[in-house]
Amino acid sequence: MALLLSALLFGVGVYGVLARRNAIALLMAVELMLNAANLDLVAFDAWFKDTMHAGQVFALFVVVVAAAEVGVGLAIVLAVFRLRETVAVDELRELADVDPPVRADT
Amino acid sequence: MTLADVVFGLLGVVCLAAAILVVTARHVIHAALWLVVCFGALAGCYLVLTAELVAWVQVLIYIGAVVVLMLFGAMLTRAPVGAVQELDSRNRPVAAVAGLATAGVLGTLVVAAFQGAYVDIHHTAIGDGKEIGTSLFRFFVLPFEIASVLLLAALVGAIVLTKREA
Numbered sequence: 001m002a003l004l005l006s007a008l009l010f011g012v013g014v015y016g017v018l019a020r021r022n023a024i025a026l027l028m029a030v031e032l033m034l035n036a037a038n039l040d041l042v043a044f045d046a047w048f049k050d051t052m053h054a055g056q057v058f059a060l061f062v063v064v065v066a067a068a069e070v071g072v073g074l075a076i077v078l079a080v081f082r083l084r085e086t087v088a089v090d091e092l093r094e095l096a097d098v099d100p101p102v103r104a105d106t
Numbered sequence: 107m108t109l110a111d112v113v114f115g116l117l118g119v120v121c122l123a124a125a126i127l128v129v130t131a132r133h134v135i136h137a138a139l140w141l142v143v144c145f146g147a148l149a150g151c152y153l154v155l156t157a158e159l160v161a162w163v164q165v166l167i168y169i170g171a172v173v174v175l176m177l178f179g180a181m182l183t184r185a186p187v188g189a190v191q192e193l194d195s196r197n198r199p200v201a202a203v204a205g206l207a208t209a210g211v212l213g214t215l216v217v218a219a220f221q222g223a224y225v226d227i228h229h230t231a232i233g234d235g236k237e238i239g240t241s242l243f244r245f246f247v248l249p250f251e252i253a254s255v256l257l258l259a260a261l262v263g264a265i266v267l268t269k270r271e272a
Contacts, residue, residue, distance in 0.1 A: 001111065002155060002225065003216040005118040009125055011209025016129030018201030022193050024179050025134055028141050031172060032125050035148055038164075042157045045233070046225045053241040056157045056233045060242070063160075063167050064253045068260035070172050074179040075267035081183045090195050 002043035010036035023077045023087040027070060034066045110227055114154045121147035132193060134180045138173055145169050156227050159238045 009032055016029025038059045045055025081087050124144035131137040145168040152161035231237055242250055 001114060001118065002151065003220055004213055005122065005151070007212035007216050008122055008209050010212060011205045012122070012125045012129055013205075014208045015201050015205025018204055019129065019194050019198045021195040022134060024176060024183065025129075025137055025193055027179075028137055028176060029129055031141065031168070032128065032144070035145065035168075038160075039148065039151060042152050042155050042160055043225060045157065046155045046227060046230055047223060049230045051231070052245050053231075053233055053238055054245075056160050056238055057242050057246050059157070059160045060163060060238070061246075061249060061253055063163055064257060067167055067172060068256055070175055071260050071264045072267070074175055075264035077179060078182055079267050087183045088195075 002039055006036045006039040006043070009033075009039065021088045021090055023080070023089050024074075026089060027073050027077070030073075031066060031070070034062060034069075038062050110154050114151060117147045117150040117154065121151065134193065135177065138176045138180065141176070142169050142173050145173070154227070155225065156230055157233045159233055159235050 013029050013031075013033030013036060016032060017026055020026045020029055041055040041059040041062065043055075044050075045053060045059075048055070077087055080092065084092065086092075121144050124140045124147060127140040128137050128144060131140055145164060149161040149164040149169075152158075152164060
C-alpha cells in the first residue's frame with residue numbers, strides 16, 4: 001500500500017513538473033517526487049526490519065539534500081526574476097536549440 | 107485489515123488528494139498550503155510505518171522550513187495573488203499523459219513485484235531518535251559529514267546567488 005501510494009505520488013509530481021509554468025510551483029512538484037522516494041525508503045526499512053535502519057537514515061539524507069536543493073533553487077529563481085522580471089520557465093529560451101514557434105496568443 | 111492499515115489508507119488518500127491539488131491549484135499560495143496538508147499526511151504515514159524520527163523531521167524541515175521558503179519565494183517574485191490561468195503551461199495534456207503513464211508503470215510494477223508483501227509493524231524496532239541516532243553515527247558517519255558540507259555549500263551558494271552587486 002505504501003509503495004502504491006509512493007508510485008501515485010511520483011506520477012502526480014511528474015505531471016506537476018511538466019505542466020507548471022511558474023518556477024516556484026515547479027519546485028513544489030519536485031518536492032512531491034522527492035517525498036515519494038522518501039516514502040519508498042521508509043516502507044522498505046519497515047518491511048525488511050533493517051537493524052541498521054538504512055532506509056530511514058537515507059530518508060533523512062534525502063530530506064537534507066531536498067533542503068539544500070530548495071535553498072539553491074529559490075536563489076536561482078530570485079536571480080532570474082531580478083534579471084528578467086519573470087519566473088515563467090517557458091519564457092526563458094536563451095539556451096533553446098531552435099527558435100520558439102510563434103505563439104498564437106502573443 | 108488492522109487499524110494501522112486503515113489509518114495508513116486514510117492518510118494516503120488525504121496525501122494524494124492534497125498532492126493533486128498542489129499541482130492543479132490556480133493560486134501559488136494555495137498550492138503551497140496544500141503542500142503543507144500533503145506533507146503532514148505523509149508525516150502521519152511515516153509514523154504508521156514506525157519511522158518516528160523521520161516523521162518529526164518531515165514536520166520540522168518540510169512543513170516548517172521548505173514550505174515557508176516557498177512562500178517567501180512566491181512573495182519575493184511577486185506571484186499573482188489572484189487566480190491565474192498563467193500558472194500552467196500549454197502542454198498540460200501531454201504532461202497529464204506522462205504523469206498517468208509514470209504512475210501506471212510504477213504502480214503496476216510495484217503491484218506485480220510486491221503482491222502480498224505486508225509490512226508487519228508490530229515486530230519491528232521503532233525508529234526513534236535513539237535507534238536512528240545510533241545507526242547514523244555508527245554506520246553512516248561519513249555520509250553525515252558530507253551532508254553537512256553539502257548544506258554549507260548550499261548556504262554559501264544561495265547567498266552568493268542572491269547577493270546584489272555592490
